[in-house]
Amino acid sequence: MDALKKLLKHDIRFRWAFGIFSVIALMVLLSFFSPYGAREWNVVPATQPPSLQHPFGTNSMGQDIFWKLTFAVRNSMILAVIAASVSRVIAIIVGLVAGYLGGIPDRILMTVNDSFIIIPILPILILLSTILSGIPFYYLGCIIALFGWSQDARLIRSLTLSLRERTFTHTAYYSGMGMMKIVLREHLPYMVPILMATIMSNMLWAIGMEITLAVIGLAKVETPTLGVIMYWASEYNSMLTGTWWWLFFPISLSVLIFIGLYMFSTSLNRFLDPRTRLMMISERKSE
């Protein structure tokens, strides 16, 4: 709580991110009170521009875009959380093991790891989602996660490499602690804050991936996510027919989410930087 207060006070980026996330959280909450079901259609007059009654307008399928978006934001956020947590588990295991063991295991793991960085992921994800066409969004999240761990595994490895040389690691080792225990009990807690920052940027990546796959028509097109709404908008040629609000609102909302997540992640990173801490302390003294 104290950290939150400090962040709010010191970092304008964090204030922005906090504001954006309050809006997102509100939308997720609102989705539970939606007057229309997530999959219902022809419930409101079709193709109405934004008005007081339908703030974001209605689409050609007779759905209210605002309420549809509340479901979409909820599902996209769930997908992002799933993708980020699953890929974190893989990244932590690979990074910790490679960093702690070093030597040949490290080389093997890092060669595999770098291959996952180099391989163009989108074509493979396209292949997988074509084959499993129309899988629910939470499975899609897991599949996205299988390809989203390599950058952060490298980061965790480099952190472990430096932690391994600290005195407390030697102390623990000579007191007879096993590798698992040292790595999980002694090293992992040091990484929690940095992991938080990578979770944010990974969520951002996962939402973008979902949008990309959904727009090509590879998601389950009945369940609203941010990508699925854009898919239907382009299926109905919303730009040619002049129903701009059908694309404008989902796109602006996703851009808002991306910027919010990114600001969260950078302000956390900045907060963790010891130089920033020193600055804050000196500021407090001068007050």
Added chain:
Amino acid sequence: MKQFLLIYLAPRLVQYVVVIFIGVTVAFFAPRFSPVDPVESMMAKVEGLGMTMDPESVARMKESLKDLYGLGGSLPEQYLAFWKRAVTLDFGPSLTSFPTPVSALVKRSLPWTLGLLATALGISWLLGSFLGGVAGYFESRKWSKFLEAGAMMMYPIPYFISAIAMQILLAYVFPIFPVGGAYPFGTLPEFSLGFVLSILQHAILPGLSLVLIGMGWWFLSMKAMISRVVAEDYVTFAQAGGVSSRKILFSYAMRNAILPQVTSLFMAIGSVFSGAIITEVVFNYPGLGLLLRKAIATGDYSVIMGVIVMSIVAIASAVLILDLIYPLIDPRIRRK
């Protein structure tokens, strides 16, 4: 020299082989774990056209489809056969544009993708690094902060969103650029000034949407690096010695900060390739992305596999080539 080969070259070659191995293996096993049988789904499509066939020709057709897809024999046999296809880059004929071989289709599309990818990556890297360097050196100026805010807004946006936003803004709302395609619809490719100009005109929007997003990252990482380099003793010393800031920035600070930028350029090729693919889909640009999109829509399994394997090979080779020229710009590696 021998040592250089061993220390520098050998790991790169191993990496190259591993990348291709993992890519091809994933591409091989993914369809085999799926509940959908490509042969059955093709048969369903044929029957959906209203064709009636006697059981014998159904069986024969299934047999030849299995052969085409490389699904005959046991799993290890199929795996070996798949490798043979991958190494010879021969994925058989495409089913929707029969009998054109997949490799011919890929060969037709690859130059468009590579052209778009290479120019966009090159421009965004150069421009982003340059601006990031200058902004990092003059960190306290207002324009520097303004540029950083802009880069921070652009960087997290996925390629698809930027492509579609560009298309709406500069092709529909303000129709300055063509909506899509690589050259005017209905014209035949020819070698003339007018045609080249129209190719450029069509490439600007897809290129711009890739550049804008890519630049954000190069800008941010270069700026962070320069502001660290500027705090180093040798820069302070040069400043005290009266060396002009332009010389410090370009010959001292940037020269040192550019090396990590080059390394991350190699790593970024794969993800920018993914970006190029999706940008092509948005702009109907006749590269690998559009080929893949059409193959998915028509269920053309051999084309999908061909595009994926060949793009992995192409990207891995590009990274290897760049890795091999890297010692030319980093003298430390040559001396080791």
